[in-house]
Amino acid sequence: MPVTITMPRQQAPMDLTHFIPDKMKECDRKIRQKDERIIALETENAMLYLKLAQLQGEVISSREAMGHLKRVMDVEDDTQLRVGRACSQIYQQVQDTKRDLKQLREVVRSIPSKMTFDLTSLQDKAASLSQSLITDNLESKDLRERLEELEEGIKTAEERFTKEKKRRKQLHNTLVELRGNIRVHCRSRPIMARDSRQGSQLEQVVHVIDDENLSVKYNKPGSGATNKMFEFEHVYSPQDVQSDVFEEVQPLLTSLLDGYNVCIMAYGQTGSGKTYTMLGDNYTDLHKDIGEELDMHPSDGVIPRAAVEMFKLIEDKPANSHSLEVSVVEVYNNDIRDLLEPDAGVAKLNLRTADDGSMEIPSLTQRQVESAAEVVGIVQHGMLHRHEDATFVHAHSSRSHLIVTLTVTTYPRGAPTTTPNASRSASPVAELPSPGSFPSRSTRRNMSIPAISFQAISSLSGTQSPISSASGTPVFFPSSQPGVVKTKLQLVDLAGSECVGMSGVTGAALRETSHINRSLSALSDVLAALAEGRSHVPYRNSRLTHLLQDSIGGDAKLLVLCCVSPTQAFATETLQCLGFGTRARQVQRGPTKKRNASGNSSATGSSNIHPSQGGDMSPIAIARNRGHRASIAVTSSGSLLPVPRLLKESHMRHRGSVPNLETQLAQFNAGRRSPRPARPAINRSDSYHK
Numbered sequence: 001m002p003v004t005i006t007m008p009r010q011q012a013p014m015d016l017t018h019f020i021p022d023k024m025k026e027c028d029r030k031i032r033q034k035d036e037r038i039i040a041l042e043t044e045n046a047m048l049y050l051k052l053a054q055l056q057g058e059v060i061s062s063r064e065a066m067g068h069l070k071r072v073m074d075v076e077d078d079t080q081l082r083v084g085r086a087c088s089q090i091y092q093q094v095q096d097t098k099r100d101l102k103q104l105r106e107v108v109r110s111i112p113s114k115m116t117f118d119l120t121s122l123q124d125k126a127a128s129l130s131q132s133l134i135t136d137n138l139e140s141k142d143l144r145e146r147l148e149e150l151e152e153g154i155k156t157a158e159e160r161f162t163k164e165k166k167r168r169k170q171l172h173n174t175l176v177e178l179r180g181n182i183r184v185h186c187r188s189r190p191i192m193a194r195d196s197r198q199g200s201q202l203e204q205v206v207h208v209i210d211d212e213n214l215s216v217k218y219n220k221p222g223s224g225a226t227n228k229m230f231e232f233e234h235v236y237s238p239q240d241v242q243s244d245v246f247e248e249v250q251p252l253l254t255s256l257l258d259g260y261n262v263c264i265m266a267y268g269q270t271g272s273g274k275t276y277t278m279l280g281d282n283y284t285d286l287h288k289d290i291g292e293e294l295d296m297h298p299s300d301g302v303i304p305r306a307a308v309e310m311f312k313l314i315e316d317k318p319a320n321s322h323s324l325e326v327s328v329v330e331v332y333n334n335d336i337r338d339l340l341e342p343d344a345g346v347a348k349l350n351l352r353t354a355d356d357g358s359m360e361i362p363s364l365t366q367r368q369v370e371s372a373a374e375v376v377g378i379v380q381h382g383m384l385h386r387h388e389d390a391t392f393v394h395a396h397s398s399r400s401h402l403i404v405t406l407t408v409t410t411y412p413r414g415a416p417t418t419t420p421n422a423s424r425s426a427s428p429v430a431e432l433p434s435p436g437s438f439p440s441r442s443t444r445r446n447m448s449i450p451a452i453s454f455q456a457i458s459s460l461s462g463t464q465s466p467i468s469s470a471s472g473t474p475v476f477f478p479s480s481q482p483g484v485v486k487t488k489l490q491l492v493d494l495a496g497s498e499c500v501g502m503s504g505v506t507g508a509a510l511r512e513t514s515h516i517n518r519s520l521s522a523l524s525d526v527l528a529a530l531a532e533g534r535s536h537v538p539y540r541n542s543r544l545t546h547l548l549q550d551s552i553g554g555d556a557k558l559l560v561l562c563c564v565s566p567t568q569a570f571a572t573e574t575l576q577c578l579g580f581g582t583r584a585r586q587v588q589r590g591p592t593k594k595r596n597a598s599g600n601s602s603a604t605g606s607s608n609i610h611p612s613q614g615g616d617m618s619p620i621a622i623a624r625n626r627g628h629r630a631s632i633a634v635t636s637s638g639s640l641l642p643v644p645r646l647l648k649e650s651h652m653r654h655r656g657s658v659p660n661l662e663t664q665l666a667q668f669n670a671g672r673r674s675p676r677p678a679r680p681a682i683n684r685s686d687s688y689h690k
């Protein structure tokens with residue numbers, strides 16, 4: 001519909017029909033132009049954007065380049081700075097070097113004159129030194145001569161000291177013999193882990209002072225700390241080993257071949273080291289290799305060492321002059337049990353006095369042995385059957401007294417050396433070089449005697465089988481035959497000496513304990529009777545003392561090894577043991593007398609004919625019943641005769657032989673030991689084993 005626009009009054013109305021389309025066209029054109037312009041501007045704008053982006057990229061890379069340049073410049077600056085500093089340093093050094101050089105030049109310039117001066121002064125010194133050297137040489141020659149003189153003096157003094165020491169030891173031994181020949185040694189064992197199980201009383205109370213003295217410092221309930229001193233023939237410290245003990249024991253074994261009976265017994269409470277001392281640690285080790293040569297172990301005790309020593313001693317004697325037999329018994333509940341024939345042990349063995357006055361057990365197994373290994377094998381075998389119980393102190397508490405007896409038979413020249421009641425433990429005797437004789441060591445090796453085996457021991461028949469000679473004829477050479485001497489080495493591991501309370505103990509344990517206490521008490525009584533010189537010595541009160549009669553009384557040599565545990569927990573038992581040892585030392589007997597071929601005893605110091613030489617064969621032998629020896633002699637047929645004159649003569653012989661010795665002893669020992677107090681008798685009530 002056409003639009004009518006009212007125009008101002010002066011102008012004529014316009015033809016709107018063309019105007020509007022024209023205007024619209026105009027507008028369209030303008031719009032098109034504007035659009036084109038817009039497109040052109042947008043294009044331009046895009047171009048500009050591109051340009052801008054390009055420029056921005058350039059700006060960034062320029063910035064990076066600038067940063068890089070800046071860094072390079074920084075480095076340059078730094079380098080410049082360092083170079084500057086280095087330059088100034090170098091400059092400084094150059095200056096210093098110049099200065100040093102200048103000083104050096106001055107020093108170098110001054111050296112020749114200084115050296116000349118030093119040389120002159122050194123020459124002066126050398127001249128004075130060579131002068132003093134000449135003087136010193138003269139002096140040192142003098143000194144050397146004096147030193148040589150002194151060394152010579154020391155050597156002489158040492159020789160004299162050794163001689164004096166030897167003499168002192170000899171005199172001491174003689175003194176011990178004159179005192180009655182009971183030696184008491186004491187051994188304190190080391191503190192062991194097991195001691196801590198005995199409660200808190202772990203402090204050491206036994207202190208070894210020197211070779212002969214020890215003290216017991218202990219807390220006595222009620223009276224506080226107490227210190228008691230004890231003196232023995234020898235005291236072993238906990239550090240002393242088995243060989244140290246044996247070194248002291250060894251001389252006694254020589255006496256055995258000289259005709260003395262010898263007894264070595266270990267006394268002490270359970271766990272104090274008796275079995276260790278006598279046998280060692282390995283005695284239960286039955287798999288120990290026992291060859292012909294015994295492989296000695298450091299922990300081996302007196303028994304294996306004594307066995308080795310005995311064979312060494314015999315080897316040094318004329319061939320075929322000695323034979324050795326072993327028996328192993330225990331005294332259990334006052335019965336003697338043959339540990340080599342444990343089954344036969346049910347039937348009690350009885351002691352009797354043999355024709356020569358010695359104690360013998362007729363049916364006891366005696367094994368003839370030809371090497372130490374055999375002895376050890378036999379003892380080990382015997383140990384299998386010993387009575388042992390586990391106690392609170394010890395898993396292997398011995399409830400019996402073990403007695404190993406080595407009997408040495410000494411034959412006159414030419415006599416066969418097989419004893420009638422000894423059984424060979426191995427190889428047939430037909431291989432022996434001469435019937436029944438004891439072959440030399442080399443011969444024994446060549447005979448290839450097989451090492452003893454336990455099967456072999458256990459299969460051995462009893463004791464009575466005679467030994468065949470090469471011809472098959474039994475060889476008996478009775479010990480009563482003139483010239484044959486038998487001596488005994490009895491090695492005893494006593495049962496524990498502790499006083500076990502009887503309360504609460506019943507049955508077998510009560511019986512065992514009371515028998516142990518009674519037999520040790522009897523031992524104490526025997527020593528007491530000997531100390532008092534009583535005419536009756538109660539050997540027969542116990543089988544232990546009866547069995548040991550030959551070697552604890554009369555002319556025998558007895559060594560008691562008192563073994564003690566070192567801690568407070570055992571103080572009471574330790575004191576009891578040391579008390580026993582002290583009383584045993586006070587046993588006073590006549591001088592020891594050695595067994596000669598006739599069975600007579602001859603006083604020490606008088607001329608003795610060695611048994612192996614045969615010699616005088618008196619039909620009378622001094623009875624070996626020690627309690628009566630002083631007044632009774634026994635004929636070869638066994639009847640007893642009183643012989644007061646014989647003894648008196650013997651006593652006079654002895655006294656006549658020692659006055660010088662007594663004087664020497666008195667002089668030598670003056671001041672060394674305070675004289676022993678009068679020997680108190682061993683009081684029965686003193687004894688711990690009642």
Ligand code: ADP
Binds near residue numbers: 189275277
């Ligand atoms: P006992 O026979 O007196 O009851 P043992 O000889 O069996 O005592 O000793 C008890 C323990 O102490 C054993 O294990 C033994 O090896 C040890 N023993 C004893 N004395 C010594 C010692 N001198 N050195 C080392 N160990 C020892």
Ligand code: MG
Binds near residue numbers: 396493
């Ligand atoms: Mg024991």
